[in-house]
Amino acid sequence: MLRPPKDTIGNLKVSCVCHNCPSYGECARNAKETFFCFEGKANCTLERYGCVCMQCPVYKTKSLSGGYFCIGGKAKTK
Ligand code: SF4
Ligand code: SF4
Numbered sequence: 922m923l924r925p926p927k928d929t930i931g932n933l934k935v936s937c938v939c940h941n942c943p944s945y946g947e948c949a950r951n952a953k954e955t956f957f958c959f960e961g962k963a964n965c966t967l968e969r970y971g972c973v974c975m976q977c978p979v980y981k982t983k984s985l986s987g988g989y990f991c992i993g994g995k996a997k998t999k
Pocket of ligand 2: 938939940942943944945957958971972973974988989990991992
């Protein structure tokens, strides 16, 4: 029987939807920076044009709060 995939950081990272975000600029896209809620602020400079983290499966799975982790840094997990 197949086991469900483990809830590892690597498995969660592929679910990140930052690439669909209006704030996700060309710099971050080129650098393939994602998963800011766990990995911290982007090295690229991003402007606040909206944040789609609330629509992300990781956000729900990990019960995150807030947003703009690319600018503000890692999420505080409950
Ligand atoms: S909550 Fe935001 S930063 Fe974290 S994985 Fe989802 S889209 Fe990416
Ligand atoms: S952390 Fe939020 S604002 Fe930043 S790129 Fe990801 S979805 Fe957009």
